[in-house]
């Protein structure tokens with residue numbers, strides 16, 4: 001009988017759809033050592049649950065996530081709930097002997113993130129993963145490979161910017177604006193992805209956050225009408241009452257990297273005109289790379305080792321399976337482009353490989369890795385609050 005990977009997923013909205021699609025497709029497009037099985041979906045809204053399960057092909061549905069996590073048939077628990085419940089769900093899953101794949105950021109605060117990383121260390125037989133899915137864009141993975149091959153030489157400078165514009169004054173006070181639930185705003189929601197991608201591509205770590213600013217530009221938002229039982233969702237019903245947003249809409253920070261490179265990061269939910277521009281530029285002595293998610297199939301590369309008269313940015317369409325572009329061989333002919341959802345399918349495939357002792361296409365972030373990104377988030381918050389530099393060695 002073929003080997004299986006029984007998955008239980010907690011949560012059923014935005015990421016619930018992205019991950020359901022990923023678990024459904026991974027075994028179809030990739031040759032995997034085990035077939036992912038969509039065993040159980042757990043979510044709070046009983047009314048919507050059956051419909052969701054039927055639509056996506058989950059075999060069982062429950063409104064009690066404990067039941068799903070503790071079921072000995074489950075091999076892996078996939079967490080796609082808001083940040084403040086990641087720790088409780090992940091720790092119980094690890095203590096129950098399950099592998100865990102958790103959405104990012106790892107947690108709503110450093111204390112919970114540390115508890116999760118510690119629980120992962122204790123659960124020696126269990127593997128952990130964090131869905132920093134932009135690593136699974138072929139262009140980002142190729143950038144990682146190029147840097148590893150020394151094509152950029154010594155890295156001088158990193159420039160990251162994650163730009164969205166959906167959080168104007170009409171956007172209601174969903175969980176993403178509640179500090180106790182989300183932990184932070186644009187910082188943990190968006191910038192965390194860029195920090196992870198920068199760490200992943202360069203292999204470098206932040207040594208010090210030298211300065212940071214966090215700004216809540218829109219301080220009051222319409223309170224959601226939760227009488228239907230749901231607290232999230234854009235376009236949801238609101239009450240006439242206003243409530244306070246307790247997270248940043250915009251974050252800017254400067255960091256010194258261990259290698260000596262200097263980095264600037266920016267993330268915003270208010271950059272009118274940009275929808276999902278996760279942008280990263282890395283400059284080194286031998287060349288540079290440039291990636292922007294709205295053109296996710298392309299990686300720009302500048303080769304400064306070429307004769308000066310032919311130097312210039314080249315644009316690589318990173319979809320060529322014959323050229324060994326990461327994951328491309330599992331998908332379509334060259335330039336039959338990939339989209340957002342493919343990063344999740346690629347990740348589900350890599351998780352299945354890793355759980356079965358095989359090497360993923362490029363390294364996956366585990367809880368300890370995501371904890372390092374969470375430490376950077378914490379340092380940025382401390383720096384913004386206290387107005388000075390924060391050394392990473394002081395953030396534990």
Ligand SMILES: NC(=O)c1ccc[n+]([C@@H]2O[C@H](COP(=O)([O-])OP(=O)(O)OC[C@H]3O[C@@H](n4cnc5c(N)ncnc54)[C@H](O)[C@@H]3O)[C@@H](O)[C@H]2O)c1
Pocket residue numbers: 010011012013014015016043044045080081082083085103104105131132133189231232233
């Ligand atoms: N990797 C990415 O690109 C990406 C994109 C968006 C969100 N995320 C992350 O995914 C997670 C979920 O975000 P989302 O956009 O799917 O949110 P969402 O609001 O669309 O869905 C959240 C789900 O969790 C459930 N839920 C809400 N509050 C809960 C609680 N207190 N306890 C248990 N369940 C609860 C909701 O019923 C819903 O099913 C977050 O950690 C978020 O940061 C990652």
